[in-house]
Amino acid sequence: MTTTAMPLLRLLPAWLCAVLALHAIGAKLATAYAAPLPLSVHAALDAAGLPADALALAVLPVEGRFPRWLVQAERPMQPGSTMKLVTTAVALDLLGPNHRGSTELLSTADVRDGVLQGDLVLRGGADPELGLPQLWALLGELRRLGVREIAGDVLIDRTLFQPPRADIGLPPFDEAPEFPYNGIPDALQLDANLLEVELESDASGRVRARAWPPLPALEVDANAMVPSARPCADWDEDWQSPPEVSASAGVLRVALRGGFPPACSQRVRLHLLDRLALNERQVRWVWQTMGGTWSGRAREAETPAQARLLARRQSRPWGEVLRTLNKRSDNPLTRLLYLQLGVPAMAQAPERTTADRSADRVRQWFADHGIDTAGLVLDNGSGLSRSERITPLQLARLLQVAWQGPHAPDLLMSLPVAGIDGTMRNRLKQGPATGWARLKTGTLRNAVALAGYVRDTQGHWWVMAAMVNHDEASRKGRPVLDALAEEVARRGARLVSHHDGIWPYRTEP
Structure with a gap:
């Protein structure tokens, strides 16, 4: 600090100086530990030979905003079949679980x-x-x-x-x-x-x-x-x-x-x-x-x-069919449900495709629930797409909204249970997430993802949305996501082990 600045500081009130000092310390900590990864996740990344910037994630409490853990959380990522959560949650809200074909x-x-x-x-x-x-x-x-x-x-x-x-x-x-x-x-x-x-x-x-x-x-x-x-x-x-x-x-x-x-x-x-x-x-x-x-x-x-x-x-109500859709990660079923979102608006714009109208309704649902759509790219609603993108924070916020809505039981019932059934039957078979975490998987050649609800050892529930985008993601990325889910199951987003001790998860607004 220059000597010319010192007299100016003496003129400031003591409380304001303290605030400025705390802000400077917080800025340094935010730079050094903006979003530290747990040692187990670092180890999984190292073992897989994947760079840390291939991973993006958001962990939030099912209700409220804090504490939370954000790592590249606003980066648009390829979600694979975790995009099915978007189609599922929006369809449950707009069409209802009793909707039938x-x-x-x-x-x-x-x-x-x-x-x-x-x-x-x-x-x-x-x-x-x-x-x-x-x-x-x-x-x-x-x-x-x-x-x-x-x-x-x-x-x-x-x-x-x-x-x-x-x-x-x-x-x-x-x-x-x-x-x-x-x-x-x-x-x-x-x-x-x-x-x-x-x-x-x-x-x-x-x-x-x-x-x-x-x-x-x-x-x-x-x-x-x-x-x-x-x-x-x-x-x-x-x-x-x-x-x-x-x-x-x-x-x-x-x-x-x-x-x-x-x-x-x-x-x-x-x-x-x-x-x-x-x-x-x-x-x-x-x-x-x-x-x-x-x-x-x-x-x-x-x-x-x-x-x-x-x-x-x-048909049976879609609320029942969702169990097959999500546990088996059925692409055609998801695409069929996604298209039905656009049917009510077809008479208003007959020159547009049903898929375009479905995308409009999904975007409007996001806007109605205060979720920013910047970076969101919709194609067919299943994740089997080279173009679909969503940020971890957008997906986590959607899961928060769904948890607080009337159709949360229908969504939870449809998700694979860690170590028990569906696409999660052979993952997380022994640990705090086993039998509790309800997670949708996603896999493309260059993307793997895991998103859903995780219960920690203290009985608190968290939403988790994590994605690895990398050329080697489908071969090497799953252990990274599994390590992350285990960490959330142990302590949620409250604390994370870092090389220099225990640091709070990122909690910026």
Whole structure:
């Protein structure tokens, strides 16, 4: 301090000098220990060979603002599947846990002598559970009405969402678009648009394949698959995309490619056919098994204005489906729920996509609850995206709001329990977080994340949102996040062990 400044300081009141001194000391401490990491987290980072700046996190009490722990907490990060927490919490608040999807059969035609004298409409209402058994029950209602023959076509109505077929022209997310996690939902979502295939090889490596159920006008050919040296459980490592699909005389032939282990048997569900072609074969097979006849075809169309309802089914409430969505980290289910957020606003802006309207509603929900949206990037609501971003603080604040809302039990019920079930069943199996922490995982090639609710040893609950973004994150980042969760389970955000002793967590406003 210069000597010219000393007389000025003497003119200041003593209390103001003390405040300035404390501020200077606090600034130095904030610089040196702005957000110290626990020794266990440092050790996990060092063991993984990851830099400290790859980690961003926010730990807050479930109620109130302090104490809290913020490390790069306002840095937009790739969240992986922890983004499902955003879709879940906002949908619970805006749609409610009793929101249901539906599927309907309609027609403008009359029924005479057991024949529906025109087209049958199969209208999708974002039913998350419409499989072949549910379709069988729905068509059974048609048989109960005395219909044994459909004289016209089956019109597939997916227009609840815009565009109705978001899968058309969309570049694949990765090199395995056929696998279930890459499913792009539509409003019908019949059997998740998946074809079940049985693959079986003998000791010599010769592979046989068949579809199940045996859908009409469809052949699955595995003659081009070659023996693989991998274990049977890792058969998909040698899968080659895409399969070759050809048509001849109305029969579709799917030729599978890649390697498959000898003496191996697998039953898998894959995206192998265009969904309209698949839906036609699914409806035809179910209708034929019920003794019905139909010689028409399936085509995409909107429900005619004068169509009357013949049969309808409803799914279970989404509040129950969320258990599957979050514990299994189901991408298509999450994307289906995310799109439903935008449906109420579709009439106001018909030129915009449903996904854009969903993003608007999520942003408005954040604003309504005082959560800054700077850096928030929304795509499909599932986290299976190269573009989605959220800051740890935004995600932690969302979890705080959800905890204090009326649907907190529904959210908590849906989350994996540390060391017990879901995607957390093999993590945090022995420690203070086991059986208590409810955490959503997230994984991409360059990102891992962990977010949810953690109970400490004193019985206090905390929200935690932590993300590691790095080229090696998916291979090396999980132990870092697990060490962090264990620290929160021990002491919450009150104290953190540092190299020079015990320091309070960062508590700036």
